[in-house]
Amino acid sequence: MTENLKFDEKGLIVSVVQDARTKEVLTVAYMNKESLEKTIETGETWFFSRSRQELWHKGETSGNTQKVVALRVDCDQDALVVEVLPKGPACHKGTVSCFSEVIKEKESSIGSLDILETLKNVIKDREEKMPEGAYTTYLFTEGVDKICKKVGEEATEVVIASKNRDAEELKWEAADLIYHLLVLLQEQKLDLYEVLGVLQKRHEKH
The missing domain is CATH 3.10.20.810 (Phosphoribosyl-AMP cyclohydrolase)
Incomplete structure (x- = not known):
């Protein structure tokens, strides 16, 4: 090749x-x-x-x-x-990417999958530092039972919003479910990319 x-x-x-x-x-x-x-x-x-x-x-x-x-x-x-x-920053200036400087960026309500990586890292940082007053700190303090309960509650809310054909409500409830699922994965020390790897393997079979 x-x-x-x-x-x-x-x-x-x-x-x-x-x-x-x-x-x-x-x-x-x-x-x-x-x-x-x-x-x-x-x-x-x-x-x-x-x-x-x-x-x-x-x-x-x-x-x-x-x-x-x-x-x-x-x-x-x-x-x-x-x-x-x-393994570490790519740029000689110490930043993750050499393309960190923004010349112009149009504001948009359209999200990006990049937020999953950002949120994953924030949640991990919250667990390590446990800043007072943060909701994520509260979840980790309460433990796995509380986190699992929240995942279940948010999943139910997603189902209800879907059954009601309420796209606006579904958007917010789905975001809550994803956030709490990421917290649960961090509590279990299961990396998000391992989950994505499962999806990748399933995709490759079809």
């Missing part, structure tokens, strides 16, 4: 690095044939530095390596998407 790749006149191919779980774009770098081969061989990202004119192994000095999950090529064979599991 790699023999069909179209490297540019300098022997490089653009490589978009993406978090395999959240699908967030982490960085854009370049590979040549050697760095691509080392990436495939080692299972971690290697790139070619245009400024230093040499290969570099992501995380070699910082420890913020990137485990490669998948390598995808576009229809023109001249660009790659590298799906990774990052």
